[in-house]
Amino acid sequence: MALNYLVTGGAGFIGSNYVHRLLQRGAHVTIYDNLSRAGAPRNLDWLKKDFGEKSFDMQVADVRDAAFIRTAARQADVIVHLAGQVAVTTSVADPRSDFEANAFGTFNALEAARLSGRDPIFIYASTNKVYGGMEDVAVAEDATRWHYADLVNGCPETQPLDFHSPYGCSKGTGDQYVRDYARIYGLRSVVFRQSCIYGPRQFGIEDQGWLAWMTIAAVTGRRITIYGDGKQVRDVLHVDDLLDAYDAALEKIDIAKGRVYNMGGGARNVLAVWSEFGPLLEKLLGRKIEVARAGWRPGDQRVFYANFSKARNELGWEPKIGLEQGIERLFRWVKENQALF
Numbered sequence: 001m002a003l004n005y006l007v008t009g010g011a012g013f014i015g016s017n018y019v020h021r022l023l024q025r026g027a028h029v030t031i032y033d034n035l036s037r038a039g040a041p042r043n044l045d046w047l048k049k050d051f052g053e054k055s056f057d058m059q060v061a062d063v064r065d066a067a068f069i070r071t072a073a074r075q076a077d078v079i080v081h082l083a084g085q086v087a088v089t090t091s092v093a094d095p096r097s098d099f100e101a102n103a104f105g106t107f108n109a110l111e112a113a114r115l116s117g118r119d120p121i122f123i124y125a126s127t128n129k130v131y132g133g134m135e136d137v138a139v140a141e142d143a144t145r146w147h148y149a150d151l152v153n154g155c156p157e158t159q160p161l162d163f164h165s166p167y168g169c170s171k172g173t174g175d176q177y178v179r180d181y182a183r184i185y186g187l188r189s190v191v192f193r194q195s196c197i198y199g200p201r202q203f204g205i206e207d208q209g210w211l212a213w214m215t216i217a218a219v220t221g222r223r224i225t226i227y228g229d230g231k232q233v234r235d236v237l238h239v240d241d242l243l244d245a246y247d248a249a250l251e252k253i254d255i256a257k258g259r260v261y262n263m264g265g266g267a268r269n270v271l272a273v274w275s276e277f278g279p280l281l282e283k284l285l286g287r288k289i290e291v292a293r294a295g296w297r298p299g300d301q302r303v304f305y306a307n308f309s310k311a312r313n314e315l316g317w318e319p320k321i322g323l324e325q326g327i328e329r330l331f332r333w334v335k336e337n338q339a340l341f
């Protein structure tokens, strides 16, 4: 029998990609989304165009509404909880809204899962921001990038938690609650601490989704500002690879339940934000890109990249899409869909 999925944030970037994959497989999907993200209605149009108006159930609702999400979760076998406030800058400007959407919203989703009586699997999209600034980890500078001086394989899950920024705190609260519901209530929950995820259907803005934002800005002629020296390094992961990890966790839930996994491109897929990404983008665009420069943004790490060997060892997962190939796919999507931006 087809499983019932509840995907909170299912109209967002990661969510709509996952729903697309689930509908292709004939799953029953309920999207639970308040459509607050600018691109969300366009992602719904895409799903409807590919699968039809009635191919999924749509709940335009907020995860802050405990009663509503309890009702929506009643039939769910799998809850993929992606809804939330996603930008660090917004969390600094309005920490209460951020807390309510991410910490309280995740708590509501967990309670809905616990009380449904269906023993659903619960997947949670956490963030590498739970590791904070990692000030105890030495970094060194090369011609085009910063890198870890000693932590050559990247940050493992054993790195001490150090929530940084209201977003880091609210997502980290969710992260710890999701993990604890496995310990205390036996909920089959899995936490993914995601690095920079990128790909089609990502309506990146300056404050969040930098790869997509810079690609959209370059293609549509908007001004890009580089904060800091542009040599800060991130590991990037194509959304299709992330979704393979969600699938692997569902398949191997007896191993994955109660576990936390770093989820990023890892040491092989690191990219300096402008000193390396800029030339790649210029090559795809076929011309030089003029950028504005500004100081470092608060909390902007010089280096982050994940060590994903726990996911590799336990779930048999590793990224398949190299960064140049993935970036080319993103670029093509932006180029072919300029009317969306």
Ligand SMILES: NC(=O)c1ccc[n+]([C@@H]2O[C@H](COP(=O)([O-])OP(=O)(O)OC[C@H]3O[C@@H](n4cnc5c(N)ncnc54)[C@H](O)[C@@H]3O)[C@@H](O)[C@H]2O)c1
Pocket (backbone or CB within 6 Å): 008, 009, 010, 011, 012, 013, 014, 015, 032, 033, 034, 035, 036, 037, 040, 061, 062, 063, 064, 081, 082, 083, 084, 085, 086, 101, 105, 125, 126, 127, 128, 171, 193, 194, 195, 196, 197, 198, 203, 209
């Ligand atoms: N994209 C990344 O690089 C990345 C990295 C780490 C973690 N994450 C996490 O993954 C999840 C999905 O991120 P995304 O990139 O797809 O973001 P997104 O903004 O595209 O998707 C989030 C969706 O949630 C909806 N939403 C926001 N607040 C809501 C609320 N209160 N109630 C109901 N719906 C609400 C939005 O309308 C949007 O459709 C988020 O929880 C985010 O914190 C993303």
